[in-house]
Amino acid sequence: MDSYADELSGILEVLKETPRGMSVSDIADKIGVNRNTVSRYLDILRVSGQVDMKTYGKAKVFFISQRAPLSAMLNFSSDMVAIIDSDLCVVQVNDALCRLLKVDRDEIVGKELRNSPLVGFDHPIINERMKSALDGEETVDEIKIFRDLEERYYKIKIIPTVLNDSSPGVTIMLEDTTEEKRATEALLNSERNFRSLVEEINDTILDINDAGDLLYASPKIKEITGLSPDETVGNSLFKYMDPVCGERFRAAMQSARQNSRSELLECNFTVKKDAGYGKDGMGDNDANGGKSGREGKDAAGRQIKMELSITPKFDEIGMLTGYRVVGRDISARDRAVKGLFKWKSFLFSIVDNIPSMVVVKEVGNGTYVHFNSAAEKFFDIVAKDSVGKMGFELFPDKVTEFFAAGDRSIAADKVPVFMPELTLKVNGAEHVLKVRKVPIFGIDNALEYILTILEDITEEKRSQEALVAQRDEAQSYLDLAGVMIAVINTDGTIKRLNRTGCDLLGYREDEIIGADWFTTVVPKERSKELKRRFEDAVSGKIPLNPSAEGVAVRKDGTATDVIWQNSLLKNPKGEVVAVVTSATPKN
Structure with a gap:
């Protein structure tokens, strides 16, 4: 033992x-x-x-084995457990799951999943997970269940299991994670609130009196302006502003006092730590609002744009005691906005000058809001006069109906679509257009605009048609040739065979194209040898034999003595792409 x-x-x-x-x-x-x-x-x-x-x-x-024995499932009694066999019948459930479903075990065990109180698990995704478990793969997902008008979250584990009869099955385990989920959400909300608080504390906080003199400045002011609180307290805040901003700030103070509410405004400051430029390092204003020092920002000055919130402070009896000013440095944001406008202008310039036609339609009211120069020229419209108009006011009926069909597809699927080619007659000339439509979404992910890009591919189509005509003409020449001509790919398959070749070998073209040359045309006893020499010639190991006597095997199995003429077909890079061979029957 x-x-x-x-x-x-x-x-x-x-x-x-x-x-x-x-x-x-x-x-x-x-x-x-x-x-x-x-x-x-x-x-x-x-x-x-x-x-x-x-x-x-x-x-x-x-x-x-990667399967968990059935007996191990009994250790998970704190979770809700169901054991399913390979036929998707319920083998066993635990008490916790019965309590969740409010049913007796006898109402579940022995029944097919879809015909039991566990019918909620008969879902395509869960079915797919169970199939994976039957193949030995364990999966873990999260699901949401409404129970007693309450939304609860569960972690669902589907585990490969061996049943008592040694047949494969799966164990479904549900772990109630609702409280964990709520705790996580509460933690995230707390984190967001804390982040908001940190961002606000990072602003500088100032206290001023009714005359605008600084009574307090938080340490953050040094990071923003480079001046410490000691360098600013006791100075007038108006010394930090140009005359225009100073007047606006005074008006905001008055409005805040009269309405007992905060006022917001933006102001420009010039920071310069220079003894001759005011003791506080800013440009000083005289009593009349003019500059007593240097004008504005000089070469050594640093411009700062601040967003200011001005809140009046009152004592217990309602008397004004001063103002609380919260300032945020928005210099970077201001530069970014200006850069955005610059970038927008740059992109507009690109879109307006590309050869493709571009039109933009607003989804809400169905009017067109933008046309680039190519679209103006092609449709013979003026953009400034066409903005705000509907499609039927701008385009031929055929174009309007064509655009509308694409717009409906975009609205339904909300993904870019390539439309069928549009053939249109403009100014007496027929044009072929390739059309693509692209959805443009707003901040709330709602479809706001539809971008239509039209590319005139008339010349491209004509070139393609010319190439096809040339190819067909070349094929006709091959078919008229009095000898068999075949083009063999580098892998030994037949790429092309002319009519004479088809007649000689007894095949229809559709029967032999794509077939292996060496198992179809070459005698069986020489197939391996000739294929090896073919591969060596294609790879450059040996020179290709330009002429040789041989045998061509017909479809009926008979052989025809022929004289082969062979040559390599190369691309512009000098790489071998095929072998051209011709065969003339021996007299």
């Missing part, structure tokens, strides 16, 4: 060391036991669910 257990353990240890699996012979050699005994032991381990087997051709490969 000890030997029996030891040998089973030995097999498991060997399989653990080789995760990719081992054959019966490999295991027998490894543990020193004959194959028949090892085979019986492996059957025992498979029945117990400790070992799995996969078949590769005639070989059987054994490896450590």
Whole structure:
């Protein structure tokens, strides 16, 4: 008995060391036991669910099972558990799941999943997960269930399982994560609030009196302006502003006082730490609002744009005691806005000058709001006079109906679409247009505009048609040739065979194109040899034999003596792309 257990353990240890699996012979050699005994032991381990087997051709490969034994599921009694067999019938459920569904176990066990109170699990995604589990793959997902008018969250685990009869099954486990989810959301809300608080604290906070003198400045002012609180307290805030901003600030103070509410405005400041430029390092204003020092920003000054919130402060009896000013440096934002306008102008210039036609339609009211120069010229419209008009006011009926069909597709699917080619007659000339429509979404992810790009491919179509005509003409020449001409790809398949060749070999063109030259046309006894020489010639190892006598095998199996003429077909880079061969029957 000890030997029996030891040998089973030995097999498991060997399989653990080789995760990719081992054959019966490999295991027998490894543990020193004959194959028949090892085979019986492996059957025992498979029945117990400790070992799995996969078949590769005639070989059987054994490896450590990834399935969890059914008995292990009993350890998860705190979660809701259902065990399903491979036919999707319910084998077992625990009490927690019965309490969730408010049913007795007898109402579930033994029934098909779709005909039981667990019908909610008969969902395509869950079915797919169960199929994966039957193949040995464990999955974990999150689902949402409405229970007693309450939304609750569950983590659903689908685990591969071996049933008591050794057949495969799956175990579905539900873990209620509602409280964890709510705690996470509360933590996220708290984090957002904390972040908002940090961002506000990063602003500089100033206290001024009714005359605008600074009574307090938070330490943040040094990071924004480069001036410490000691350098600013006691100075007039108006010394930090140009005259225009100073007047606006005074008006905001008055409005805040009269309406007992905060006022917002933007002001420009010039920072210059220079003894001759005012003791506070800013440009000083005289009593009349003019500059007593240098004018505005000089070469050594630094411009700062601030967003200011001015809030009046009152004492217990309603008397004004001063103002609280919260300032934020928006210099970077201001530069970004200006850069955005510059970038927008740049993009507009590109769109307006590309050769493709571009029109933009507003979805809300169905009017067109933009046309680039190419669209103006092609449709003979003036953009400034056409903005705000409907399609039927601008385009021919055929174009309007064509655009409307594409707009409906965009509105339904909300993804870019390529429209069928549009053939249109403009100013007496026929044009072929390639049309693409692209949805443009707003901040709330709602469809706001539809961008239509039209490319005139008339010349391209004509070139394609000319190439096709040239190809057909060349093919006709090949067909008229009195000898068989074949083009063979570098992999040995037949790319083209002229009419004479089809007649000589007894095939229709559709029968032989794509067939292997060396198994179709070459005698069987020479097929391998000639194919090897063909591959060596294509790869450049040996020169291609330009002429040779040989035999061509017909469809009916008869052979025809021919004289072969061979040449390599190369691309502009000098790479071999095919072999051209011709055959003339021997007299």
